[in-house]
Amino acid sequence: MSVLKRITGSAMFTPLLVLLLIVIFNLIVQPGIFSVSINADGNLSGGLMLILLRSVPVMLLALGMTLVIATGGVDLSVGSVLAIGSAVSLSLIRGDTVAPTADTAMALWLVVVITMIVGVVCGLWNGFLVAKIGIPPIVATLIFMVAGRGLTQVITLERSITTGHLPFGQIANGFTLGVQNPIWIAFIIFMMFWLFTRKTAFGLFVESTGINKSAAKYSGIKSTKILLAIYAISGLCASIAGILSASNILAIQPARAGEDMELDAILAVVLGGTNMKGGKFNLGGTVIGAIILDLLPRTMTFLGVGIQYSMFIKAVVIVLIVLIQSPTTGRFVKSLFKTKVSNKQEVAANESV
Amino acid sequence: MKKALAVLIALTLVFVMAAACAEGGGGGSGNLTVGFSQIGSESDWRIGNTVSVSNAIEGAGWDLLFDDANQQQENQIAALRNFITQGVDYIVFGPIVETGWDAVLQEVKDAGIPLIMIDRTINMPNQENFYVSWITNNFEEEGVAAAEWLIAYLEHEGRMGEDINIVELQGTVGSGPQIYRMQGFHATVGRHSNLRISQTETGNFETEEGKRVMETFLQVAASNGETIDVVFAHNDGMALGAIQAIREAGLNPGVDIIIVGIDAVKAAFEAIIAGDMNATVECSPLLGPLVVEVIQDLEAGRTPPKTIINPRGTFDMSLYQVFPDRFTSAAAEVGNRVY
Numbered sequence: 001m002s003v004l005k006r007i008t009g010s011a012m013f014t015p016l017l018v019l020l021l022i023v024i025f026n027l028i029v030q031p032g033i034f035s036v037s038i039n040a041d042g043n044l045s046g047g048l049m050l051i052l053l054r055s056v057p058v059m060l061l062a063l064g065m066t067l068v069i070a071t072g073g074v075d076l077s078v079g080s081v082l083a084i085g086s087a088v089s090l091s092l093i094r095g096d097t098v099a100p101t102a103d104t105a106m107a108l109w110l111v112v113v114i115t116m117i118v119g120v121v122c123g124l125w126n127g128f129l130v131a132k133i134g135i136p137p138i139v140a141t142l143i144f145m146v147a148g149r150g151l152t153q154v155i156t157l158e159r160s161i162t163t164g165h166l167p168f169g170q171i172a173n174g175f176t177l178g179v180q181n182p183i184w185i186a187f188i189i190f191m192m193f194w195l196f197t198r199k200t201a202f203g204l205f206v207e208s209t210g211i212n213k214s215a216a217k218y219s220g221i222k223s224t225k226i227l228l229a230i231y232a233i234s235g236l237c238a239s240i241a242g243i244l245s246a247s248n249i250l251a252i253q254p255a256r257a258g259e260d261m262e263l264d265a266i267l268a269v270v271l272g273g274t275n276m277k278g279g280k281f282n283l284g285g286t287v288i289g290a291i292i293l294d295l296l297p298r299t300m301t302f303l304g305v306g307i308q309y310s311m312f313i314k315a316v317v318i319v320l321i322v323l324i325q326s327p328t329t330g331r332f333v334k335s336l337f338k339t340k341v342s343n344k345q346e347v348a349a350n351e352s353v
Numbered sequence: 354m355k356k357a358l359a360v361l362i363a364l365t366l367v368f369v370m371a372a373a374c375a376e377g378g379g380g381g382s383g384n385l386t387v388g389f390s391q392i393g394s395e396s397d398w399r400i401g402n403t404v405s406v407s408n409a410i411e412g413a414g415w416d417l418l419f420d421d422a423n424q425q426q427e428n429q430i431a432a433l434r435n436f437i438t439q440g441v442d443y444i445v446f447g448p449i450v451e452t453g454w455d456a457v458l459q460e461v462k463d464a465g466i467p468l469i470m471i472d473r474t475i476n477m478p479n480q481e482n483f484y485v486s487w488i489t490n491n492f493e494e495e496g497v498a499a500a501e502w503l504i505a506y507l508e509h510e511g512r513m514g515e516d517i518n519i520v521e522l523q524g525t526v527g528s529g530p531q532i533y534r535m536q537g538f539h540a541t542v543g544r545h546s547n548l549r550i551s552q553t554e555t556g557n558f559e560t561e562e563g564k565r566v567m568e569t570f571l572q573v574a575a576s577n578g579e580t581i582d583v584v585f586a587h588n589d590g591m592a593l594g595a596i597q598a599i600r601e602a603g604l605n606p607g608v609d610i611i612i613v614g615i616d617a618v619k620a621a622f623e624a625i626i627a628g629d630m631n632a633t634v635e636c637s638p639l640l641g642p643l644v645v646e647v648i649q650d651l652e653a654g655r656t657p658p659k660t661i662i663n664p665r666g667t668f669d670m671s672l673y674q675v676f677p678d679r680f681t682s683a684a685a686e687v688g689n690r691v692y
Contacts, residue, residue, distance in 0.1 A: 032576020040603065047572050054565055158400050160590070162620050173601065249560045249594055251620070255395050256559045301554050301569045308526065 011280075014325045015272050015288040022295055030302045043175040049183070051294055056182040057082070059290035060241040061265035062272070063193055064234030066286045069269050071230055072210040072278030073130060073137030078238040078265055080148025081122045082258035085242020087155040089115040090252050093168045094161060108167055115239050122148065123235020124228060131227035145262065152254045162251040172247035182244050186287075189237065193283050203281075206230065210278030268293050271321055292321070385415040387648065388436035389445040392472075393424040396558075397618065402472065402638035406445060409641025413648070426450055430457045437464045443648055444468045446484075451476035458483040469647050471640050473529065481659060486647045488661045490636050492530045495665065496537025498634045499585060499613050502667050502680065504545065506611065506631065509675060513547065517582045520570045521553040522563050522595060524587035530636075531555070534587050534615060551579065556591040563591025567598035581610055589614040589621035589633055596629045607631055617668055622687040625670055632669035633683075639663075 026033050035046040061078045068075045092111045122144065129140035174181050197203030208216040209223045217223050238258075246252055270276060271292055272285025296317060300310035323329050387410045391403050403421075410417045418441060420432035426449055436444050437460055444466055448454060455477050461468050462483055470487040477483070507513050519542065524531035535553075542548045552570050556563035563586060574581050584599075586592035592614035599606040606612060607629045614621055617635035624630035643661055650657040666681045673680040 030576070032572065035572070035576065050568055050572065054568075153394075158394065158397075160397055160618070160620065162593075245561060249564055249597060251560055251593065253397075253560060253590055255397075256557070257561075259559075298569055301552070301566065302573055304552065304573075311526075 011273055011282045012284050012288075015282075015285040015292075018271070018321050018324065019288050019292055019295075022292060022299065026295075026299055026302070030299070033298065033302050038178075041175070043178045043180070049180065051291065051298065052183050052186075053180050055290045055294035056186045057241040057245055058261060058264045058268055058293055059186050059287055060189060060237045060244075061234075061261060062268035062286045062290050063189060063283065064237035065262075065265045066269050066272070066274055066281050066283055067193075067197070067206055067230045068137070068234050069266075069274055069276060070206050070210045070278055070281035071227060072213070073227075073230075074141065074266065074276075075126065075231065075234045076138065076141040076262050077122065077126055077144035077148055078234060078241075079258035079261040080145050080152065081119055081235050081238035082242040082245060082261060083152040083252070083254065084122060084148055084155065085115050085119055085239035086246035086252040086257050087152045087161070087242075087254060088118050088239075089168075089243045090161045090163055090246045091155055093165050094163045108171075111168070112171075112243060115243055116236055119235040119237075119239020119242070120232045121235070122239070123232040126235065127228035127231030130231060131224040149255075152252075152257070156252060156254040158254065160251060160253050164250065168247055169250050170247075172244045182248075185240070185244070189240070190283065190287060197281075197283065202226075207279050207281070210281075264293055267318065271318070271325075273325055385443070385648075385652075386418060386439070386441045387415050387443045387445060388418040388420070388432070388439070388441040390420050390422060390429050390432040390436070390447065392422055392429070392447050392449045394421060395424065398616065398636070398638045402447075402640060405639040405641035406471065406644055407641070409645045410445075413645045415648075422449060424449065426453060430454075433457050433461060437461060437466065441466060443651075445644055446470050447472045448475050449473070454483075467651055469644055471644065485651065486657045486659060486661060488640050488643045488647065488663065490663050490665070492533035492636075493537035494662075495530075495615050495634050495636055496534035496539075497541050498537075498665060498667050499534075499615060499632070500538045500541035502632045502634070502669065502672065503583060503585070503611065503613055504541070504548075505672055505676065505679070506669075509672060513545070515547060517548050518574070518579055519548060519550045519583040519585060520567075520574075520581050521550055522556040522566055522584065522586040522591040523553060524555065524558045524591075526555050530558075530615075531587055538585060550585075551581075556586070556594065558588050558590055560590045560594040563594030564598045565594070566591075567595040568602070571598065571602045571604075583611045583613070586612070586614045589616040589618045592630060592633070593620055593624060596624060600629075617666070617686075617690075619687065619690040622668065622683045622690060625668065625683040626687060628670070631671075632667060632680075635666045635668065637663055637665070 032047065034048045036044060036048045037046040039045040061082065065075055065078065089111055092106055092114060126141050126144055129135045129143070130137050172182055176184055197206065205216070205221050205226050208219065208221055209226050213223050242258070245257060268289035269286050271289035272282050272287070274281045274285060296314050297310065300313060305313060389406055389410065392399065394400050394403065407417055407419060418436060418439065420435070422428035422432060429449060433444065433446065434457065444461060446468055448470065451474060454475050458468070468484045470484045472489055474487060474489070475483070504513070507517060521535070521538070523535060539550065542550065552573060554566045554570070556566045567584065570581060584592065584595045586595060592612050595612060596606040599610050604610060612630045614630065614633045615636055617633045617637070621630060621633040625633065640663060643663065647657040647661070667679070668681050668683040668686055670683055673682045
């Protein structure tokens with residue numbers, strides 16, 4: 001009994017259960033969705049790999065978002081920072097605007113590093129507004145969500161940019177040890193997040209800041225620095241997602257890149273079981289949440305559900321998932337169970353009389 | 354110190370904005386003044402449209418008052434009222450939505466300012482009394498043109514006897530281009546029993562989304578034991594994403610799978626010339642010269658046509674040799690493309 005309780009009580013239980021239900025549904029109705037094959041180059045490919053691969057951008061945004069939400073904030077700017085990351089990396093790799101296949105003078109690693117620095121700076125700006133000026137996170141990051149979109153337009157001169165730089169494309173489309181690079185990148189970033197928040201005191205500081213900022217401050221936690229660092233990390237994750245997105249399609253559509261992805265990222269965090277009010281967070285759950293968000297629309301496409309209905313069905317499924325996770329539902333179910341038991345006892349008592 | 358810094362930042366922003374706005378002014382000088390109320394600047398297409406109309410008006414030597422409504426109908430209504438107050442001679446107007454213009458267009462009419470409508474349309478009682486001319490692209494015709502190219506190509510390849518499996522990457526659900534391009538394409542393809550649209554899904558007019566949906570299409574086809582013969586994308590952006598998905602699946606885009614897009618952007622021309630894509634239908638944003646023609650007609654006392662459909666072309670690298678009157682060479686046109 002206690003083992004069962006430990007399993008069901010674990011923070012990972014509900015996200016995993018939901019994922020499992022969707023997987024089982026797919027396995028019965030459309031097993032082809034999870035096909036795994038080894039392609040001509042000896043690399044893993046097929047449906048399962050695609051699901052992991054395509055959930056990476058939202059996953060990266062959502063990992064950063066998890067920490068932001070844990071501090072009681074929210075980062076609405078991640079979609080725009082992703083677009084900035086795409087625009088900066090593509091402009092640098094392209095170098096000129098004439099010959100799309102021309103190699104640039106700038107080394108690939110330098111392009112990546114500069115883009116990541118830009119992401120950190122964007123995040124620091126958010127952190128500065130939140131931690132130093134004291135603007136509520138939803139407003140502070142909303143400012144950059146709008147401004148960042150404009151900045152992307154400025155960087156790209158309001159045009160789509162494309163490139164034929166193949167080494168740049170290898171970042172997202174290349175394989176290492178048989179697995180496509182973005183999956184490795186997401187895995188490494190997840191491990192870094194996990195080690196940093198679970199094996200150092202940093203995670204505790206984040207949770208304390210989220211639960212009660214003043215109390216954390218009086219216990220000697222430097223909340224301001226924590227917040228600055230958290231928003232910088234979120235910006236960094238978004239810029240990495242931006243590089244991956246640009247590398248994946250070797251292009252950027254400045255007005256559309258990363259559009260609405262901040263909402264998917266928040267949704268992934270919520271599906272993963274992290275409380276929007278801040279405090280305790282669940283990185284593993286966030287990863288599962290991001291995978292669910294890729295798997296749901298994919299399931300609809302596989303089933304051939306019309307576009308008009310698939311959005312509606314997605315919404316219904318998400319409401320159900322959130323309901324399953326809500327403590328109120330948990331209490332309600334328990335109370336149902338209890339009354340049944342007490343009724344039986346009553347009946348038994350009556351019969352014995 | 355912190356406060357001083359915040360004030361400094363705020364002041365800098367105000368000055369930058371003031372400087373940016375100052376460039377906009379102008380007007381007066383006895384010359385013709387044209388007010389142009391644009392929807393926004395959400396895409397390459399829209400920006401190309403703004404540049405075309407603005408350049409054409411200024412190129413004709415007239416003064417331009419430009420307003421970007423940033424996707425808000427209120428802003429557009431306010432802009433039209435401003436144009437009336439400023440006493441412009443003509444108004445060029447691209448309505449963001451179809452309804453809700455009754456009051457403001459009546460004011461424009463009462464002020465006696467001729468209104469030229471571009472791109473999208475309005476929907477109100479006696480609407481044709483409220484504009485002199487409507488210059489537009491016909492989305493449904495674009496869908497038809499894509500289907501007609503496909504049928505001509507299949508006939509030319511001798512494949513009209515075979516069963517052809519088509520997948521469709523749709524635009525943003527509910528947008529005009531998505532609805533009418535789908536209708537035009539489906540109606541034309543539907544007349545041929547061997548052409549079957551097996552899968553259809555939205556890619557939101559985005560390259561990355563187009564690639565992702567195409568990956569799933571290929572996977573679904575594989576698990577059903579089918580092969581995909583044709584991709585029809587509601588814009589070139591999604592077609593470019595589909596090309597990459599097809600290549601990564603180990604197939605040869607443009608050869609194993611025929612790819613047709615709409616918009617005729619520069620990147621699509623490059624893909625067609627490289628043989629990765631097969632055709633694209635033009636939906637040109639360059640409405641500026643037509644606007645100038647209408648104003649010149651009115652100035653000379655002539656009545657311009659009520660509805661003007663922007664000429665449309667279909668570009669490819671194979672059929673233009675067989676049907677030079679129906680299709681145009683992509684290689685000959687790519688040099689003229691700015692965006």
